[in-house]
Amino acid sequence: MKKLVSTAFASFALLCLSTAALAAPPIKIGALFAVTGPASFLGEPERNTAQMVVDEINKAGGVKGRKLELITYDTGGDATKAVQLANKLVKNDQVVAIIGPSTTGDSMAIIPVVEKAQVPLISCAAGSKITEPVKKWVFKTAQNDGLAVARIYEQLKREKKTKVAILTVSDGFGASGREQLKAQAAHYGIQILSDDTYGPKDTDMTAQLAKIRGSQAQALICWGTNPGPAVIARNAKQLGLSIPVYMSHGVSSKKFIELAGDAAEGIRLPSGKVLVADLLPKNDKQRNSLLAFIKDYQNHFKAEGDHFGGHAWDAVMLLKGAIERGGDTPAGIRNALENTRNFPGIGGVFSYSAKDHAGLTKDAFTLVEVRKKDWVLVK
Amino acid sequence: MKSDRIKFLVFALVVLLVPLPLSGGYLTNVLIFVGINSVLALGLNLLLGYAGQISLGQAAFFGLGAYGSGVLTTAYGVNPWLAMVAVALCVALFAFAIGFPVLRLKGHYLAMATLGVGVIVNIALNETVELTGGPSGLSGIPNLTIGSLTFDSDLKNYYLVWVFALGMILLSLNLVNSRFGRGLRAIHDSEVAARVMGVNARLMKVQVFTLSAFMSAIMGSLYCHVMTFISPNSFGFHFSVELLTMIVIGGLGSVYGSILGALLLTLLPEMLRTFQDYDIIVYGLLLITMTIYLPGGLVEGIPALLRRLVPARKVTEGSDA
Amino acid sequence: MLSLNGIGKRFGGLTALEGISFNVGKGSITGIIGPNGAGKTTLFNVATGIYPPSSGAVLLEGKDISKLPPEGRARLGLVRTFQNIELFGKMTVLENVMVGLHTQSRSGLFACSFRMPWQMSEERRIRERAMELLDFVCIPDLAGVQAGTLSFGKGRLLEIARAMALEPKILLMDEPAAGLNSSETAELAELIKRIRDLGVTVALVEHDMDLVMDICDQLVVLNLGTMLAEGTPRQIQDNPAVITAYLGEE
């Protein structure tokens, strides 16, 4: 009898607890992604991943017993819309933090909004000027372009190649890469012999490549997102361009190999480790996160998770950690974020500090090469 | 004449009172952009709805205004108000210069030429990286100030933008109901007849083109100071088409129609929240169905619908009694 | 008044007009007649500057106006109406006439948008003058009607009022009686005479021979782009070449 009462009591208590957990209002997180428009190749996997991670967290009981509610809006890659929607998240939805936007332009546009409203922002865009100089409320998960550039230049230096040609796409991604390529060249003793661009919708780059073929360049570095680089790979093969071709992390997905076909063979690029998760040594810090992300993404979307989705994964997980440690107020979350150390994510191992809101080192990138339609690590 | 004045006063009063119940909320922010888009749409409507000359490059003038002010104030520290006036005058001059050859063209050729101007300006904004920051955009543009008053909140910006907008709306209303406006409408109906009536069609077309460029440039300057960040893809072909959609939906050849169209299309993403990815399809469908079934836009369509409904109800009431 | 000197006009390889020369006397009513395809409307288009002539010159009061655009010629007092009535259909009848008064007023873009005082008084003046003109063609009651909804006959009257608004020295009318019934044509004849009595020279292209013979002082006959004859209605009626052109070879 006594036993029965205590069991009943215990179960009642448990029931109370769980209803309390259910009754607690969810923690609202805002998300802005360029799901449509020219940057949708970023926004779509990011939105998918963010929703997926939030669902997984809620399934596992939420954060400190409270559910997360993700409120996602599509910016269409339009700065004006991004600002309106950021305002909406802050003022109407009263979110405690915002993840995204996908592009550097959208991110730069909404920084004044979040700074003024004092809501932490974890951007998923790559441009280094988002967190340089450091803004109090702004963090980012996507690796800085500068890190990718450094990775390529290091390799070239090792191979004693000093003359390069660069070919960048004329959008935000390419412009930022171009800036970094030019800024860091001197530091690695590299000389840029030709500096060309192409339009995001161009279908033939043989003119630029023929010009590069005629120069003394020892390597070609191309900065763009699909489909441009695939066109360049094909055109380079058509022209019989013999120098090694380096791409950016903008095309580090199977899609690039699929689009470029045979022409992709031998092309190298810096990539987040998500591409080569199964090739990583057992003791790699990121291994567990990477494998979990890839498995989840495969289960949900029957597709390969790429590092763009990874940016959103990192953003949500960093936020989860920050809420656990700092509570559910914007200020608490911000402080906890800034104190995040050695968080193994998809993009790399994050360590934020008061002086660094980007949180990654160049170890975030590995250099990979296409061999037999798959990626291999460059030793 | 009198009733036009009263209509405008009521409209202005509504505009000035609307933000009060919103208490600086999110909607205030959206309404700032409604104000900007209203004037942009109005500029295009003067050109397209009144004079009958299409432009698919309106976003270029808006962009030049925004970048002109943005660059002058950030890189050269020019006084923002001075920059606004100087830039608007330069943009107007530019429009005046290209207006003569461009507006000699008609119909599809005119559409293509204005589109070409838009594309070239957009490429120039993208490529002059040293000046404009290129595709990554231009940030750190200061807010406008008057004395010690800084326009740094949504509410202040709302009144800033709408004071300009109301002024331009009033001037446009005056214009379309005058000798000049009659000339434009005459050109729209029959350019040959208008010219035979002694209307200098070529010059008037260029003048109204210049005026719309001037209005767009002023709004561009305001936009850059409100946003404090600008990037070239806000001023591309896509936006020109959006402006076109606004006036087609609101009402070609109607000042208030332009504003209605701007209001609806700026709030549309809000209303289509449930559709998410489908809004691009809704745009397309709206353009087609409105042109086929409601070529006068909503300003003509709504009253027509009401007229059709009201007598219908009277009949039913009568049959009840 | 209006002199055409050796006017020729070619479209591609097709010759529409060749060697047309005649004078329209001041204060007269001159009729230009000819079978279909004779080039009458083309001649009007050249005279009013809608087409540039391929050869020859157009002189108004002795001054060469060949290089002027239509609006420039209108300002000098050379005004026309159209065969298929070119009204501004979406504007009201009154507004149509007010467009005709365009050359009688000066307010530009700035004055109009800022409602300068002189612009306001000019606007009032134009409005009053437009009403007078509607009175002149006897349709003052239609002032507020949308022009596109007018019957053909009323449209014709409006077009004439609008043309008169320009205070023309010479008015060219392209088939004014086309599409009118007989009573409307009779009214038109009266109206044209009243216009002439105001001191305006009139030239008209017309198929309605009764009308032409009734009101014209002088006739010019075109055939296949060339001038066939010139003279008073009586002379033309008896001209064998004209009879052949109209009735064909026996």
Place this chain on the structure above:
Amino acid sequence: MELLNQVTQFVISGLATGSIYALIGLSFAIIFNSTGIINFAQGEFVMLGGVLTIFSLNVLHLPLLAAIVVAVAVTTIIGLLFERLAIRPLKNATPLMLIIITIGASILIRGLVMLLWGKDTQALPAFSGTDPISIAGATLLPQHLWIFGVTVLVIIGCRLFFNHTISGKAMRACSFNRRAANLVGISVGRMVLFSFVISAAVGSLAGVIIAPLTMTAYDVGVMLGLKGFCAAIMGGMGSGLGTVLGGLILGTLESLGAGLISSGYKDAIAFFILLLILFIRPQGLFKKGETERV
């Protein structure tokens, strides 16, 4: 010597790209010639050709030839529906309304394709391999030869159709004078429909044969359409050699501009030339002037 080699390559590449523009330009001209409409949704027909072929190939697992036939057929039906649903209902359409409607249609088609097949770029395998062919020190791909070949076939086809068949002659008659054509018993409505059907077929065929080179996605139509339109304007909107020459010149100038002047301003150069032509010779580079009749 090296410069000469480069220039040869620029020219050859330009001609290859130019023939793509030419083919799309031809499909513009077909509609314009019989209706006076510039179809701003023309680029979407091109896109549909490529996207539908890939869909038939990858999802329906059809062989390449069958996939192409399906793609062209479906696009043609879409062209037909477009004319029926969006162009036909307009009474007394002004050019302005037609511009707005065709822009609306292009947005709609693009949106539907995006929803149905996603936003990813996809590639079609080349028809005859990817081994480059060397010509005078410059290289081409076998796919370029396909494009040249199809362009030539389409020109010949148009010639034969417009000059030697009843329907073709009737369509030309409509372009000269609609009212007169109607009077002699030609159904103008049917000819307009015809022109949309043929143009959709040609456009989608262009889309199919260029897909292995340029790859395809829901939004490739915009730029290709604009360039095709430039080509057609340069050629004076004719459905023959003029447009083809226009396309080839545009492609070559673009390629030379990218190679010798500035790759960033490549498109600006193309549009600048377009503007110059519109200003100086609105009737196109190869046509004699005609006076507009009032």
